[in-house]
Amino acid sequence: MLASVPARRRFSAIFFAADLPYVVKPPSISSGFSIQFEGIEKRYGMRLALRGLSLRVAPGEFVALVGANGSGKTTLLRIAAQLIRPSAGTIRVSGKGDENPLAIRARTGMIAHASFLYEELTAEENLHFFARLYDLPQAPEACEAALERVALDARARDLVRTFSRGMRQRLSLARAMMIAPRLLLLDEPATGLDPEGQSWLGGELAKMHGDGCTILMSTHGRNEVQSAVTRAVRLQAGAVAEDSGERGDFRAVLAGSVAEN
Amino acid sequence: MSLGRAASLILAKELRIELRSRELVSTTLVFVLLVLVLFSFTFDPTTAESHRFGPGLLWLGILFAGSLMLQPSFVREKVNDTLSALRMAPIDPFAVLLGKLAANALFLFLVELILLPIFVALYNLPILPILARLLLVLSLGTIGLATTGTVFSAIAAHARLRELLLPLLLFPVVAPLLIASTEATVSLFSPQPQLDPVWLVFLVAFDAVFLTAAWVFGEYLFEE
Numbered sequence: 001m002l003a004s005v006p007a008r009r010r011f012s013a014i015f016f017a018a019d020l021p022y023v024v025k026p027p028s029i030s031s032g033f034s035i036q037f038e039g040i041e042k043r044y045g046m047r048l049a050l051r052g053l054s055l056r057v058a059p060g061e062f063v064a065l066v067g068a069n070g071s072g073k074t075t076l077l078r079i080a081a082q083l084i085r086p087s088a089g090t091i092r093v094s095g096k097g098d099e100n101p102l103a104i105r106a107r108t109g110m111i112a113h114a115s116f117l118y119e120e121l122t123a124e125e126n127l128h129f130f131a132r133l134y135d136l137p138q139a140p141e142a143c144e145a146a147l148e149r150v151a152l153d154a155r156a157r158d159l160v161r162t163f164s165r166g167m168r169q170r171l172s173l174a175r176a177m178m179i180a181p182r183l184l185l186l187d188e189p190a191t192g193l194d195p196e197g198q199s200w201l202g203g204e205l206a207k208m209h210g211d212g213c214t215i216l217m218s219t220h221g222r223n224e225v226q227s228a229v230t231r232a233v234r235l236q237a238g239a240v241a242e243d244s245g246e247r248g249d250f251r252a253v254l255a256g257s258v259a260e261n
Numbered sequence: 262m263s264l265g266r267a268a269s270l271i272l273a274k275e276l277r278i279e280l281r282s283r284e285l286v287s288t289t290l291v292f293v294l295l296v297l298v299l300f301s302f303t304f305d306p307t308t309a310e311s312h313r314f315g316p317g318l319l320w321l322g323i324l325f326a327g328s329l330m331l332q333p334s335f336v337r338e339k340v341n342d343t344l345s346a347l348r349m350a351p352i353d354p355f356a357v358l359l360g361k362l363a364a365n366a367l368f369l370f371l372v373e374l375i376l377l378p379i380f381v382a383l384y385n386l387p388i389l390p391i392l393a394r395l396l397l398v399l400s401l402g403t404i405g406l407a408t409t410g411t412v413f414s415a416i417a418a419h420a421r422l423r424e425l426l427l428p429l430l431l432f433p434v435v436a437p438l439l440i441a442s443t444e445a446t447v448s449l450f451s452p453q454p455q456l457d458p459v460w461l462v463f464l465v466a467f468d469a470v471f472l473t474a475a476w477v478f479g480e481y482l483f484e485e
Contacts, residue, residue, distance in 0.1 A: 083345050084485050106351035114342030120278045132270050133350045135262045175346075 032059040032214030033095045033104065033183040035080055040089035042075050042238075049075045051238040052089065057216060062209045062228055065218040066254060067235035073218035074113075076235070077185045080216060081110050095182055106134060109176030110185040115168045116175065119161040123152055123171050126160060127178060134179050146174040150204075165192040173204060184208060186217035190225040198224035222254060229254070264359070267352040271360020272367075278337075279368065285330050290372050293326040294379060301383045311384040316446035319380055320439055324406065326372055327435075328428045331410035334361055335418035344418070344483060354480035358411060362475070366407035373399050391449045394456045398449070401464035402442035408471045409434050415482040438467050 035057040042050040050072045057063050065073045078084045079091055082105065093104050110116070117126050127146060131139035147153045150170040160168065169189065176184060186205075190198045206228035209215055219226060232253035234242040244250035279285055300318045304310065338344035347357050377395075381388050388395055410431055417426040445460035 078345075078485075081345070081349055083348055102351040105349060108349065110345075110349060112342060112345065114340075114345075116343055116346035117341050118274070118278060118343055119340065120281050121274075125277070129270065129274050130346070130350070133262075133267065133347075133352060135351070 031095075031182070031212045032061070033093050033107070034059045034214065035183070035216065036090075036092045036094075037076070037079075038090045038092075040076070040079060040086045040091065042072070042079065042084065043087040049238050050079075050086070053235075053239055054089075055233060055240060055243075057214060059214055060209070060212050062205070062215040062230045063217070064226055064229045064232045064250065064254060065216065065235060066220070066232060067241070071235040072238040073235055074187055075238075077110075077112075077187050077216065077218055080183075081108065081185050093183065104183075107179060107182040108185065109179055109181035109183070110187075111169070111172045111176055111189050112185075112187040113191065115160070115172050117160045117168060117171060120159065122157050122159055123147060123163070123174075124156040126171065127175060130175055131178055136178065142178050146178040149177065150174040166194065166197045169193055169197065169201070173201065177204075177208070181208070181213055184213050184215045184217075186215065186219075188218055188220055190219065190223045193225075195224060201225050202227040226254065262352055264353050264356050267356030268359035268363065271347075271357055272363045275361060275364035276367075279364070285333065286368050286371060289326045289330040289368075290375055292329055293322045293372060293376060296322045296325055297376070297380055297383060306384065308385060311386055312450045313447070315380070315384040315386050316450060317443045318384075319376075319446065320402065320443045322376070322380075323369070323373060323402065323442075324432070324435065324439055326376075327369055327406045327410050328431055330368060330372070331365055331407070331414045331431075332417075332424065332427050334365055334411055334414040336414075336423060339418055348483055354483060355476055358415065358475055358479045358482065361414075362407055362411040365411050366403055369407055370400065370403050373403065386450060391454045394454075395446065395449055398442060398445045398456070398461075398464070401461070401468060402438060404468045405438040405442075405464065405471060406435055408468065408475060409438070412471070412475050412479075412482065419485065438464070441467065 035055075037053055037055045040050050040053045041048065053072070053076065065076065067073055075084065079086050080093065082101075093108070095104060095107070118129070121129065124143060124147065127143035128139060131142050136142050144153070147156050150173055152167065152170055152174065155163070155167065160171065163171065169192065184205075189201060193201060202224040205215060205217075205225065209228050217225070217229075229250055232244045232250035233240055234253050234256060242253050242256065244253045297318065300322070304314065306314060335344065338347070348354065377388065380386070410427075413427055413430040413434070417423040417430065420426045441460045441463040445457060445464065448455060448457040448460070
């Protein structure tokens with residue numbers, strides 16, 4: 001987990017960026033990050049959402065997390081994104097030779113149920129804001145390229161609140177792609193997309209996976225987005241119920257999940 | 262990225278959204294104007310009463326304005342879960358708080374600047390001779406209110422009854438700030454206006470303590 005920043009270092013960081021305990025230099029990491037969950041438990045009040053879950057995802061894998069509603073998929077993804085602290089257990093996300101928490105965060109993208117976009121900003125302004133927050137070199141060019149890639153360049157100056165669900169999803173992907181992620185976390189990204197949109201998203205994810213990005217995706221049923229999946233893990237009641245492994249028959253696990261739903 | 266630069270990016274984003282939507286400043290201004298006009302009609306104060314009670318009513322109006330304006334600060338980030346996007350960014354979490362705090366203080370100060378001439382007209386109080394000192398008191402009070410309000414807005418954003426929770430958390434904590442600001446303002450409206458250094462030091466200390474606390478513990482405020 002991300003360590004707390006000691007107060008004295010916070011003070012100097014106001015004035016000197018170099019004093020930040022983990023200054024983000026775009027790491028020259030070309031392979032994906034690995035993730036290791038060890039005995040993860042997450043408790044919401046009396047309810048145990050994850051029960052001692054252990055899972056290891058190797059760099060460059062494209063893992064589909066399947067399971068019924070409430071099986072713990074979203075919680076696991078949010079723990080991987082460092083948005084939630086587990087009640088017990090450890091999670092370790094690491095890149096090749098780089099375990100600096102901020103550098104890891106700088107190359108971790110997420111597409112969730114919510115779009116992570118500001119309604120009152122245009123598509124371009126949203127991307128510019130996040131590009132600057134991630135300290136991307138040549139932010140305007142990076143935004144332009146990302147908008148072109150998701151075919152939203154013609155709507156770049158329109159407010160996000162005028163966008164359809166599919167367009168928001170594409171813009172979310174542009175936001176995630178812009179940082180050249182080495183770990184991409186996807187929480188049911190096909191929700192609300194028509195078959196054509198699912199097919200397009202599946203193609204984009206296949207390209208990112210081809211570039212070596214590690215992808216962890218929760219998904220429901222069968223859809224086009226799963227076309228490049230290399231491994232499937234089925235969760236049940238907060239624990240791993242079935243794991244196809246790296247070379248196993250992930251289609252059987254996905255089919256089993258469809259039958260369960 | 263330095264803390265200052267990250268915070269300035271958040272501040273610029275907040276200003277852009279507010280300039281476009283004009284939700285916070287306009288609604289707060291209308292609300293606080295109504296409050297001051299109603300106070301004026303209810304009390305119908307004489308000149309002596311205006312000197313005595315005017316500053317208190319002004320600061321009550323500012324407190325109500327603050328509780329109304331600070332409420333949506335983090336709730337707006339929940340709409341598309343943009344708070345998670347900010348938390349995932351490789352920046353110091355305190356930058357998010359600092360950027361929002363600066364934006365809230367600016368919005369609140371803007372409302373106060375518009376409000377001041379109307380307050381003067383309603384309560385017949387001379388402010389020109391004491392304007393600089395009054396602005397100093399207003400600035401210190403506003404920073405204190407924006408700091409505590411932004412912190413509690415972040416805490417309340419995760420709660421189910423968030424609309425009720427913010428005033429419940431905020432009002433007891435800012436009570437000393439309200440007293441100090443009112444007393445400092447009363448001393449300015451006295452026949453021989455002078456800024457009481459005790460209240461001034463108190464206001465500076467209040468701001469320093471809460472800013473430091475927000476800086477040290479800020480990163481824990483966003484945790485789910």
